[in-house]
Amino acid sequence: MRKSRLTAGIVAALAVAGTAACSSGGSSSSDDTLTFMFRGGEDEKAAYQEAIDRFTEDTGVEVKMIVTSADQYAQKLQAAVAGNKVPDVFYIETASLQSYVSSGVLMDITDKVAEQGADLDNIWEYGLDSYRFDGSVQGTSEGRLYGLPKDIGPFAFGYNADMLEKAGIERPDPDEPLTWDEWLKICQKLTQDTDGDGEVDQWGTGLNVQWNSQAFVWSNGGDWTNEDFTEVTVDTPEFAEAIQFIADLTNEHGVTPNPEQSQTLDTYQRFMAGEIGFFPVGPWDMSVYNELDFEYDLLPWPVGKTGEPATWIGTLGIGVSNTTAMPDEAVQLATYLSTDETAQETLVDASIQIPNRIDTAEKWAAEATEEGVKPKNRQEFLDIAEDYGRAGSSSYTYGGEWYDELWVGIQPVIDGDKPAAEYLAEVQPRMQELLDQANAQAEQAAAAAAAAS
Structure with a gap:
């Protein structure tokens, strides 16, 4: 799926x-x-x-x-x-x-x-x-x-166990999540020029902000909306800090392929090629990942301010x-x-x-x-199902256009040209307007269905 x-x-x-x-x-x-x-x-x-x-x-x-x-x-x-x-x-x-x-x-x-x-x-x-x-x-x-x-x-978090072993790094604890700082230090150790040509060809991670930000935002105490899905809440310090952290992985720390390198080969392909240490893993990936030339395994997602893992x-x-x-x-x-x-x-x-x-x-x-x-750590999938997995807000609203609006103009943040907090303050009103429209449509549809019955 x-x-x-x-x-x-x-x-x-x-x-x-x-x-x-x-x-x-x-x-x-x-x-x-x-x-x-x-x-x-x-x-x-x-x-x-x-x-x-x-x-x-x-x-x-x-x-x-x-x-x-x-x-x-x-x-x-x-x-x-x-x-x-x-x-x-x-x-x-x-x-x-x-x-x-x-x-x-x-x-x-x-x-x-x-x-x-x-x-x-x-x-x-x-x-x-x-x-x-x-x-x-x-x-x-x-x-x-x-x-x-x-x-x-x-949606679990995976790692290349062979890469960690070769770098002399112990396998992560399957039960105790790494903090952002602890995880970043491992990513920095894994990011290397392995063939000595002066160009990095192995990276710690390679995240996509649209599909991987939930784990970082939620674990840091942020969310997309309030509990009843009526107010967009992306313009908070907790949310901005999480998005900024993801952007900084490339622009400040260099532990992910840059945009030019990603165009040559995207990070999903690079993980399968054994060039990336940490990468998300869904159950739908297993049939492909189980045939890879290296051993992969699962660990809890790195944790932000709350100290608790979270994921979609x-x-x-x-x-x-x-x-x-x-x-x-x-x-x-x-x-x-x-x-x-x-x-x-x-x-x-x-x-x-x-x-x-x-x-x-x-x-x-x-x-x-x-x-x-x-x-080996299949239990991680079950832990997410039982404990720390969360549905996205757009799963329960009348359409997801309001949610999609967040990603339309986020590239300058990912490129390091605009602070996350500035962008989120700009996009929040547009998202709110679209969410209001979605909620109004839901009310109209419910009224029409009631009248028809």
Whole structure:
């Protein structure tokens, strides 16, 4: 599961198109075959094929898979909704859930999931609650279920264990997080000219401010909004200090590739090439990282002023069309893919996610002691899921345009041409205006849905 979100424009278009789909009762299924639309590569496709073949064998229900690449999924799903050909079962993102519910695209599956007898107490609470909505608030245990987690995505921090060993640096403690200063000193030791040509060719780290800033901001006591998502709070000293620290890794300390070096080879590729010491690791990376020529492992994210690690945790969901011709079978398929032990083991064995089932996840983490298993510290994924992982504010607002605005003009900060505090003071009013618009849209959609019912 890659970190991504539908833009506000796409969400709005889906809402309009979804209203038409709801009113006309369209579905892409035939009388005896379900359609399941998802995104992923060959590993994910093969794993789902194996799981669905077993589902068909057990239930007699045929399933047609519709697979897209990650960057095409939102557009193709939008076209399916607009064309009144909503797949029976399909991937959903938390940022689009409210609009899908308001427009009638998603089915309320609460009662039908209960009829399946699934042990929801054995599913990560964060994953379940992300798809609950009570008509005004998303993400609380009191809401109705409009989807089930396909997975949860704890965004962990990884390191090249071979690089640290070669530099004479002990492996980090898997339980005790490094402070920013402690981590920076290790990055400085790792940053080297290894071939003696006068150019640095090995770096301590290589972070992307858009995808990696959450861990630093939250651990330093900052956040994007207040608790009820009504006020943008990026213009605080805690937030600015975290963003400045990330920028200084390149401009002041030189422990990351500079922009010119990143254009030659981005930091993701450099980590896989063994040129970067510390880099984020999501469960979706394991199938690739497990084939690397060096050993990698996980550690807690470095900590700021709070002294407590923090990181983003995401989730991708499986929803059911409100207009499916086979509602019972569609909910059965969604429940099977999300909660069945054998189905989960099939997906986990493909190294594309961690288990949704808590008992399966604990077993999976314990297996890391076996020879050849990577990463050894699988428990870090579970610690994030249980303890210090947090959903981004934009996961529970009506679209994420307000959040995206932060990154539009941040490059001068990353290049060292503008202080983070100055930029954040400038961008906060623009973000606030967009958040106000999103909240107003949410209220309008809720009112329209209430009137229609």
